[in-house]
Amino acid sequence: MQDLDVSNIHLLLVEDNPDYLELLIEELADFGYQHIETANDPDEAKEKLNQHLFEVIIADMRLKGDSGGGFVVFDEIQKRNITAVVIILTANDTVKDCRHAFKLGAGDYISKNMQGNVFEILHNSIQEAITYLNRWGNRKDEMWIKDNKAALLARYQNQYVAVINNQVIESAETEEALKARIRERKLPLFLLVIRKIETETTQPPLINDLRLQEESDSLEFKSTLQWDVKKSCQNEALRFEVLGTLVGFMNHEGGTLLIGVQDDHSVLGLESDLDSLGQGKNLDDFQQLLNNLISDRIGAALAPLLKIRFENLEGKAVCAIDVKRAAEPVFLAVQEGKQRIKKFYSRQGNTTRLLDVEQTHHYIRLNWK
Missing domain, CATH: 3.30.950 (Methyltransferase, Cobalt-precorrin-4 Transmethylase; Domain 2)
Structure with missing residues (x-):
């Protein structure tokens, strides 16, 4: 796979082993990732989700205190309608957990114990997820825009809006101005849906x-x-x-x-x-x-x-x-x-x-x- 520019990808790492977390941050930084947030447990992960937007969340399946680990993160993502790719990175890999994770929508399930360079495998998995999103788009927020068209028209008629996680995070009169504001705020670019909110004609075009x-x-x-x-x-x-x-x-x-x-x-x-x-x-x-x-x-x-x-x-x-x-x-x-x-x-x-x-x-x- 040809390497993407990953410098603007926003990552959340959920890992309770401080030594492994430090190593993971170092390895990802070597690949070019510049926006990395961390959490040691699900509660801290929830706080980070309140504070930031992420394209990719990398979570251990089992955390200290048998807190549910990555499954709790999945539950929180679904409750909030968060559009992000979740990659499980765990040493406690089991077939049962793997099947459960994929049923919940995991983008990948990677064992820390697998042969080869685990960090390179993780890097490739992140790139594959972003490439896929770039190619096929973000349907959750596109559907939300259609379902809430009347309310959006009342507030943003003839404006361009940027939507992520079922909410408008920025708007502007032109698409160029909107993208400039997004860059200024250093927001995640890969998952945003940008649309012009305008009244649809009742008759189909000739x-x-x-x-x-x-x-x-x-x-x-x-x-x-x-x-x-x-x-x-x-x-x-x-x-x-x-x-x-x-x-x-x-x-x-x-x-x-x-x-x-x-x-x-x-x-x-x-x-x-x-x-x-x-x-x-x-x-x-x-x-x-x-x-x-x-x-x-x-x-x-x-x-x-x-x-x-x-x-x-x-x-x-x-x-x-x-x-x-x-x-x-x-x-x-x-x-x-x-x-x-x-x-x-x-x-x-x-x-x-x-x-x-x-x-x-x-x-x-x-x-x-």
């Missing part, structure tokens, strides 16, 4: 207006639903590219998919797709096919999250599918041999990504727990 925009994490173009333009034939594999994008939107922040628009923004229309459905088929048949695919491969219960609409552009029909964010993880059912396999997609920039099992686990843990 398809032609969307066509003129660039593809993004909330907008994608597809030339067709199932007609292979290059091979001049029907290709049902293309359907799953469309369905994967819809699932990616539902697992991210929602978005709009245009069908009949090419990557260069030119209008292709739906004529080839309609012809592939059979003679005399129309937009109603096209919409029915989409509805059937969504119900069969994504789930009928999720259909209300999608709205299908059409517009004529340059004399050609174009389809838009407006997608809302889902309240829980959504999977796409894909046929592999005789089995249906559930696959998980999300958006990264202007692309839809298929996540493997480990990535899916981390994404769900960070964004829906």
Whole structure:
């Protein structure tokens, strides 16, 4: 892994062995960490959580007095809706504790007794956690912003806000001014969600207006639903590219998919797709096919999250599918041999990504727990 600049990562170390704590601080400082706070027991950890914001909390599983150690830290994080990665670093490693920690959402579980350089392993684990957050974002606070939009509009309308741990910690008239204030306060940058609080339009944007925009994490173009333009034939594999994008939107922040628009923004229309459905088929048949695919491969219960609409552009029909964010993880059912396999997609920039099992686990843990 290529080393990140870790100088602005804020760490909390919860460790009751003073000699090991001193060594841990020295080793982490050698890797470049400059913002390190410490606690000897859960009560002191709670005080530090009152005073500071942290991206990563490194906790021993068992502390003096059988206080519950890292489990108490987990409980406190969940009570406060704190967005931070918790890494367990313990000498009392057991399978039971390891399973319990991962069920609670631990980012990693590292034994002090494992072979190799434990501190380098810990450093790599921190970097992996931060890289993941940079790539996939902070869903807890994004959901909080959506759920509290009315209250935020009353106070911060047309302003940019920085949110962490389900609270606004700074605001400004422009995004640049907001980031400058964050830097001045030396706040953690990796976990913050920055959004402009503005009134949403009640009507969806016109398809032609969307066509003129660039593809993004909330907008994608597809030339067709199932007609292979290059091979001049029907290709049902293309359907799953469309369905994967819809699932990616539902697992991210929602978005709009245009069908009949090419990557260069030119209008292709739906004529080839309609012809592939059979003679005399129309937009109603096209919409029915989409509805059937969504119900069969994504789930009928999720259909209300999608709205299908059409517009004529340059004399050609174009389809838009407006997608809302889902309240829980959504999977796409894909046929592999005789089995249906559930696959998980999300958006990264202007692309839809298929996540493997480990990535899916981390994404769900960070964004829906």
